[in-house]
Amino acid sequence: MLLRACRSLAEAAREGAPDFRERLEGVMPLAAAAPKDELTAAANLLVDTAAEVLPERGGWLAALAGALAGRGADADGIPLVARLGGVAAGAMAFAEAWDGRPPPAAAGPAPRIWERTRALMGDRAMISMQCWYALPRFAQGALALLLHSPATRAAVADFDEAVDRAVVHCDALRDVQELRRVLDGESLLVLHRPSRRGWTVTMRGVTDNFQLHTLLAGLLVGVEMPGRAPHPGWVAAFGDADSAPALPPVEGWWDLADAHGETVWNEGVPADIPLLGDTRVLVLDPPSRQRTWEAGRRHPEVSGLLELEAAYHPDDLLAWWPALKPPTGGG
Structure with a gap:
């Protein structure tokens, strides 16, 4: 049941389906009864999809993959941690366009913010704005996977320049920085x-x-x-x-x-x-x-x-x- 729901959710993320949020909300209630092998398969599917789709929906998949890792999934978080660097770079471009004083990500996007961002960034506005609002969820997912997966910690690079710069805007990235440096094995x-x-x-x-x-x-x-x-x-x-x-x-x-x-x-x-x-x-x-x-x-x-x-x-x-x-x- 869980894996089937995650496949449906991944398909919705790739295709831009309008019922994406409805499918998203239906996943976590299924996790409580799922065995470990299904949790792992579902988390790995979400990680891979989060690394491929647009940041706005990818961020939700990243956070969900992290939640499944917290429930016992033995997930390979390497693609998600790698994607975090690109999302952080896009988020920093957004923040710099706003002269280092961007609107708080927790408040969510609004039409006036989109209009201002488009005026500041032109064709780069859409992806950079998505990265800005998705960054906390990508950070949440990456942190959970690093906490619960020794193999992920051992395989990822020690540093990511974009993540290091984005720490000033996202506290969860401080823990991500620390865990990237753990010398597992x-x-x-x-x-x-x-x-x-x-x-x-x-x-x-x-x-x-x-x-x-x-x-x-x-x-x-x-x-x-x-x-x-x-x-x-x-x-x-x-x-x-x-x-x-x-x-x-x-x-x-x-x-x-x-x-x-x-x-x-x-x-x-x-x-x-x-x-x-x-x-x-x-x-x-x-x-x-x-x-x-x-x-x-x-x-x-x-x-x-x-x-x-x-x-x-x-x-x-x-x-x-x-x-x-x-x-x-x-x-």
Whole structure:
């Protein structure tokens, strides 16, 4: 039932059918009873169609695909995230034609806005105006797909210049920016300077360095190295559990640095850690002062995981230490 309704809706979007909104409203009530495979097929159909049709109707399909992802669809959001860049570019052209003071998108289009836009933009007016009003829905859909699809996060480009510029007009794009930079499935070489030991870990769903720091402690301290093991609730809250209100603040274990000696701030994200050659390197140093933070994921919908891929004896790492710079300060 759901897939059939989505096929009808996609056809209406492509053909410009006048009953598009009526078909749109009939889809979500069917999602509650749909099995996962049907949710996934429907969401993928909507994603592909949203990437092809005019922005006004494509935006509604994008938002609907995101809603199905939130209900459990395992959707490939790559075409929609790619289309978001084009919609953002069109929206920025609209905003710039209005001297950076465009009418609020939430208020919806009106005849006077169309007449003014046509006078300002000529033949470009229709598509740019559609992009402006569709941008929040495309952002909503892209955000949901990035939140719920590790494969989408891993496959999309880190940056999109048009999306970065459009952030000033659409708050949801800030989260889209962050999630595009999540290094799903990427390896990190972790080097402990005092012991000269090291580990390769794979990051999945790690959205900031508070999370990275805590999950590293859960993986290494008391297992691979001596020290104060983290509270299990801290590790769980940064993994896939809700943060318990009674949890005490996390207490940090190290100063973090990159291979060039620069501080890796807890407030940053793993993508900020630079490469040394082809390897992203994080160096653990003794803490210069006590640091605390609250346990909980920046994006609760995204589960975080570090997987230990390899552990190295100091003799295995002799070539690495001369290439590292000393730390410049506490992180």
